[in-house]
Amino acid sequence: MKCPRCKDIETKVIDTRVIEDGFTIRRRRECNKCGYRFTTYEKIELDIMIVKKDKRREPYNREKLLAGIRKACHKRPISEEKIRKFIHELELDLIQRGEKEVPSQYIGERVIGALKKWDKVAYIRFASVYKEFKDVNEFIDQIKELGHVK
Numbered sequence: 238m239k240c241p242r243c244k245d246i247e248t249k250v251i252d253t254r255v256i257e258d259g260f261t262i263r264r265r266r267e268c269n270k271c272g273y274r275f276t277t278y279e280k281i282e283l284d285i286m287i288v289k290k291d292k293r294r295e296p297y298n299r300e301k302l303l304a305g306i307r308k309a310c311h312k313r314p315i316s317e318e319k320i321r322k323f324i325h326e327l328e329l330d331l332i333q334r335g336e337k338e339v340p341s342q343y344i345g346e347r348v349i350g351a352l353k354k355w356d357k358v359a360y361i362r363f364a365s366v367y368k369e370f371k372d373v374n375e376f377i378d379q380i381k382e383l384g385h386v387k
Contacts, residue, residue, distance in 0.1 A: 251266065251274070
């Protein structure tokens, strides 16, 4: 592992901890040349293809999913920790399914379900993109379904 400060390739691990239910390893490292200390994380890489609605396939991308959920939760009372825990649990589920291809609808419905429990505004934001609302009436129908408008 290269030192981020001096770019030397000689670093040593000074501490290792298992985190996130044993699926991530956190390592504290120290550069042998300049003494700089830094942290690295080792995670399981999901080798899963996501099958989109139009039948296209793309590799699972944790960062893309995280970005979508963050957008929906922007300025809402939902912690980053809660979002990351959800993604961690979703990824464990995907691993346990043992399938090489997963429909995007499966992931979308899991996200929608979590957001609906956490925060109605975040849910509507995500649903408007996920369910491809065509006009304001679809927003109104969805809000009525949540029970906020009579």
